[in-house]
Amino acid sequence: MIRLENVYKSFGSLEVLKNINLTIEKGEVVCIIGPSGSGKSTLLRSLNHLERITSGKLYIDNELVDERANDRDIHKFSPKRVSEICSELGMVFQRFNLFPHMTVLENVMLAPRKVRNLTKKEAEEAALELVAKVGLTDKKDEYPSRLSGGQQQRVAIARALAMEPKIMLFDEPTSALDPELVIEVLDVMKALASEGMTMLVVTHEMGFAREVADRVVFMDKGEIVEIDSPENIFNNPSQNRTREFLSRIL
Amino acid sequence: MDDRMVRVIGILIDSFIPLLKAGVMFTVPLTIISFILGLIVAFTVAIIRVTNFKPLNGIVKFYVWIVRGTPLLVQLFIIFYGLPSIGIILSALVSAIIGFTLSVGAYGSEIIRAAILSVPKGQWEAAHALGLSKSQTLLYIILPQAIKVAIPPIANSFISLVKDTSLAAAVTFSDLFQVAQQITARTYEPLWLYMEAAFIYLIFCSVLTMIQSKLEVRFMKSGYSHD
Numbered sequence: 001m002i003r004l005e006n007v008y009k010s011f012g013s014l015e016v017l018k019n020i021n022l023t024i025e026k027g028e029v030v031c032i033i034g035p036s037g038s039g040k041s042t043l044l045r046s047l048n049h050l051e052r053i054t055s056g057k058l059y060i061d062n063e064l065v066d067e068r069a070n071d072r073d074i075h076k077f078s079p080k081r082v083s084e085i086c087s088e089l090g091m092v093f094q095r096f097n098l099f100p101h102m103t104v105l106e107n108v109m110l111a112p113r114k115v116r117n118l119t120k121k122e123a124e125e126a127a128l129e130l131v132a133k134v135g136l137t138d139k140k141d142e143y144p145s146r147l148s149g150g151q152q153q154r155v156a157i158a159r160a161l162a163m164e165p166k167i168m169l170f171d172e173p174t175s176a177l178d179p180e181l182v183i184e185v186l187d188v189m190k191a192l193a194s195e196g197m198t199m200l201v202v203t204h205e206m207g208f209a210r211e212v213a214d215r216v217v218f219m220d221k222g223e224i225v226e227i228d229s230p231e232n233i234f235n236n237p238s239q240n241r242t243r244e245f246l247s248r249i250l
Numbered sequence: 251m252d253d254r255m256v257r258v259i260g261i262l263i264d265s266f267i268p269l270l271k272a273g274v275m276f277t278v279p280l281t282i283i284s285f286i287l288g289l290i291v292a293f294t295v296a297i298i299r300v301t302n303f304k305p306l307n308g309i310v311k312f313y314v315w316i317v318r319g320t321p322l323l324v325q326l327f328i329i330f331y332g333l334p335s336i337g338i339i340l341s342a343l344v345s346a347i348i349g350f351t352l353s354v355g356a357y358g359s360e361i362i363r364a365a366i367l368s369v370p371k372g373q374w375e376a377a378h379a380l381g382l383s384k385s386q387t388l389l390y391i392i393l394p395q396a397i398k399v400a401i402p403p404i405a406n407s408f409i410s411l412v413k414d415t416s417l418a419a420a421v422t423f424s425d426l427f428q429v430a431q432q433i434t435a436r437t438y439e440p441l442w443l444y445m446e447a448a449f450i451y452l453i454f455c456s457v458l459t460m461i462q463s464k465l466e467v468r469f470m471k472s473g474y475s476h477d
Binding site for chain 2: 097098100156159
């Protein structure tokens with residue numbers, strides 16, 4: 001479903017991704033863990049061109065979605081194509097990034113209406129269903145500033161799902177939440193995973209990774225140190241760097 | 251009451267209606283027309299600046315630099331007294347409208363640009379991730395939020411403009427201030443006449459400030475607030 005080949009990314013002289021190779025199968029839930037600054041978010045954000053890789057190839061569903069070398073495009077992608085690529089990927093941000101001037105329902109309806117040209121009625125029906133799915137029907141006409149962080153993040157998930165993406169990307173979705181609100185967001189994510197959604201999750205929630213992930217990727221200093229099942233990563237990591245990281249945080 | 255006072259009061263009463271009339275007939279329309287045209291320029295320039303639309307970006311930067319770096323009075327003199335020497339002859343009204351429009355355009359563009367840049371980067375990212383185009387993002391996400399930020403400073407520049415239009419008197423435009431100058435030339439009562447003119451500007455600005463704060467309250471009430 002997702003394939004990264006020989007991906008490098010530098011910001012100036014700082015290398016944040018070094019020779020990343022990763023394949024994610026359809027329906028798989030993959031959690032990326034690692035210390036901050038290890039390149040986890042950059043990896044996620046390069047898939048929908050929020051960051052442009054320095055070199056390497058990215059595929060989604062066996063279709064090339066980015067190919068670059070020396071910070072230059074090998075393949076030019078038109079704005080329209082980039083928009084199509086983005087609508088195959090739903091993204092959830094650490095800081096929610098809801099549109100503050102729109103109600104919950106309007107936030108969820110916007111992209112289907114403007115990008116997929118659904119009628120207002122079609123978009124509203126779909127949005128109501130998604131808002132119900134994340135348990136916020138009673139908040140559908142509220143503005144984001146009136147919601148708790150957990151509720152805002154659930155709206156953000158509904159908003160991303162509204163484009164019917166093939167893959168959901170989560171960029172530290174619970175890191176900006178008060179501890180008591182983390183669980184409601186993780187529950188929504190678990191429900192998604194159990195429906196068979198392909199998910200790539202950058203997270204510090206080791207409990208979630210252990211319980212929900214099919215595979216866990218440990219990254220450090222821009223490299224993938226190891227990829228394995230949650231049992232092996234958490235109970236019996238093969239690499240010292242993984243062991244050290246886990247002993248620091250657990 | 252001595253004769254001088256009686257005479258001054260007579261002049262003030264006699265001149266009040268002509269001054270007010272010049273204000274309503276010339277100062278107010280000049281202000282409103284220049285402001286509306288200026289906002290269109292400001293908006294266009296701001297969009298060119300934030301989208302880094304080449305090669306126009308360089309041109310509009312140059313324009314903002316020139317207009318902000320030179321006195322408005324000098325600009326008006328160049329337009330009205332200077333341009334005829336290269337064959338461009340403009341009426342006082344047109345010269346004034348051009349001068350003030352360019353001024354509002356330059357200062358306003360900086361206000362609007364700053365307002366657009368004040369919208370968090372995450373808003374652009376979320377819109378991009380949903381597949382919205384750059385122009386859709388501006389239209390549906392960024393501008394509605396930026397306008398709210400821009401309204402108070404834009405309203406301030408409108409009130410400044412009301413007062414700045416008095417400079418148009420220097421290019422023979424018969425606005426409120428020019429009429430005050432004419433009556434002064436006849437009556438030799440500059441202190442009282444200019445005080446009266448100032449008083450009428452004060453009334454205009456006070457009314458506008460009241461409207462402004464009403465508008466702001468309405469805008470703040472409608473819909474959302476930032477957390």
